[in-house]
Amino acid sequence: MQKIKKVIIPVGGFGTRFLPATKAQPKEMLPVVDKPVIQYLVEEAVDSGIEHVILVTGRGKRAIEDHFDHAAELESYLESRGKSDLAKEIRKISSMAFFSYVRQKEPKGIGDAVLLGVALTNNEPVAVMSGDDIIDSQIPALKQLINVYKKYGGPVIALKKIPLSEANKYGVIKGKSLGGGVWKIDGVVEKPKPEKAPSDMMVISKYILTPEVFSFLHKTKPAPNGEIYLTEAVDNYIKAGGKMYGYEVKGEWYDCGDKLGYMKAMVNYGIKHPELGEGFKEYLKGFRV
Ligand code: G1P
Numbered sequence: 001m002q003k004i005k006k007v008i009i010p011v012g013g014f015g016t017r018f019l020p021a022t023k024a025q026p027k028e029m030l031p032v033v034d035k036p037v038i039q040y041l042v043e044e045a046v047d048s049g050i051e052h053v054i055l056v057t058g059r060g061k062r063a064i065e066d067h068f069d070h071a072a073e074l075e076s077y078l079e080s081r082g083k084s085d086l087a088k089e090i091r092k093i094s095s096m097a098f099f100s101y102v103r104q105k106e107p108k109g110i111g112d113a114v115l116l117g118v119a120l121t122n123n124e125p126v127a128v129m130s131g132d133d134i135i136d137s138q139i140p141a142l143k144q145l146i147n148v149y150k151k152y153g154g155p156v157i158a159l160k161k162i163p164l165s166e167a168n169k170y171g172v173i174k175g176k177s178l179g180g181g182v183w184k185i186d187g188v189v190e191k192p193k194p195e196k197a198p199s200d201m202m203v204i205s206k207y208i209l210t211p212e213v214f215s216f217l218h219k220t221k222p223a224p225n226g227e228i229y230l231t232e233a234v235d236n237y238i239k240a241g242g243k244m245y246g247y248e249v250k251g252e253w254y255d256c257g258d259k260l261g262y263m264k265a266m267v268n269y270g271i272k273h274p275e276l277g278e279g280f281k282e283y284l285k286g287f288r289v
Contacts, residue, residue, distance in 0.1 A: 001153060004146050004208060005052055005080055007045045007127040008117030011038065012104035014057030017258050022280045026061045027257055028131040031267045033276065037256045038064055039093065046096045048143035050127060053097045054120050056113040058104045065101055070094045075109060107125070109227025111217055123211050125149070128230070130205035132258075134265055137251025141206060144249050148182055149208040154243040157234070158206035158252055159183060167194045171203035171231035183246035187238055188231040201246065203231060204253060213237045213244075 015022030021030065029039035042053055057064060071090055078087035102116045114128055127142055135141035135158075145156045159173065168191050175185040189198060207230070217233035238244050252268065255261035270280045 001125050001150065002187060003049070004027075004125055004127050004149065005050065006121055007052075007129055007142070008054045008114055008121075009038070009041060009045075009131050010056045010104070010110050010113030010117070011061055011064055011131040012056055012113055012229050013107050013131075013257075015257065018262070021070045024060070026064055029063045029067065030256070030262065031258065032134065032254075032262070032265045033273050037134060037262075037265075038067070038131055041129055041131060042068070042096060044135070044140045044142055045127065045129065046081060047140040048127070048146055050142070051097060052100065054100045054102065054117045056102055056104050056117050058107065058287035059097075065099075068094055068096075068099045074077075080145060084176055086191060090283050099158070107227075108222060109229060111220055111228030111230045111233060112222075114230055115214070115217055115228075118214050124208045125155070125208060128205070128207040128209055130257075131207060132256050133204050134254045135204075135206075135249055135251040136254070137249065139250070141249045141251055145208050145247055148245055148247045152182070152243075152245050154245055155213055155234075156208045156245045156247055157185065157188075158202050158204040158249045159246040160199045160248065161200055162202045164194045164197055164200050167192050167197035167200070167202070171205075172197045172199060172227075173201050173203065175201070175246060178245075181248040181250070182192075183248070185234075185238060185244040185246050188235045190229045192233045200286060201248070204249065205230070206249070212242055216240070216242075 011028045015027030018027050029036045075087045075091055100120050104113050104116055145158055148156045171188050171190050172192055173185050174187040175183040177183055216237040220228050220233045221227050254265035256265050271277050
């Protein structure tokens with residue numbers, strides 16, 4: 001079985017759910033306490049064994065490339081002021097992994113972005129992560145998926161239980177539980193009406209995908225809104241007899257592309273922050289809600 005060494009992270013979207021904050025800056029660069037959202041994701045990937053991070057960017061996303069680049073001037077400035085710990089921390093960001101960038105010319109959905117990333121891979125299984133979803137967990141969420149991939153030998157989707165009333169916001173699976181949080185998936189529907197949802201298990205856009213799935217993605221046509229959905233390619237792969245697994249990831253999920261989800265992440269990581277946590281908790285105690 002091939003080791004998962006590469007992750008594709010689509011970060012080309014406009015961030016319309018977060019306007020006006022995202023008018024002139026990428027949503028992935030919004031900070032959760034003192035690190036941008038995208039850094040949490042890259043750290044999760046690296047902690048899961050990933051060596052090569054492929055970011056699928058677009059216009060207005062240059063700040064992401066700069067963030068993972070060497071910042072020689074800033075580092076020597078910090079060194080000259082005796083702040084070598086901070087300089088070291090800054091240097092580490094650019095050396096965490098090997099970074100590649102490919103630009104998506106128009107936001108045609110996560111499926112289109114993934115195909116652009118696949119062009120930089122070598123007919124190998126890869127991880128895919130959305131640039132929005134941070135999962136706070138003991139074992140990195142991507143590593144949890146890699147463990148299932150290793151055990152079952154097939155592609156894996158991250159799953160989370162949701163109230164049925166929210167099914168129309170997500171990809172939703174049909175499948176059966178194999179125990180231990182693992183599911184055998186029989187189909188995926190993108191954003192079904194709650195009354196038509198096949199289950200209350202939704203897709204978090206975090207996957208381990210194999211070249212067989214990509215061959216279906218190449219054939220997937222855009223939906224009426226112009227987006228190519230990865231879930232549709234996965235569904236067609238399953239219909240053609242492909243094996244697909246799901247895993248109910250352990251951890252707290254924060255959708256940081258959504259204003260409320262982002263605010264929740266800020267509180268969670270604020271409370272846990274080694275230097276700021278105590279002061280922040282004290283501050284929060286003053287609120288009566
Ligand atoms: C995307 C996917 C959907 C998934 C969701 C959350 O939807 O298409 O399958 O459930 O992310 O990760 P979007 O939020 O881009 O509308």
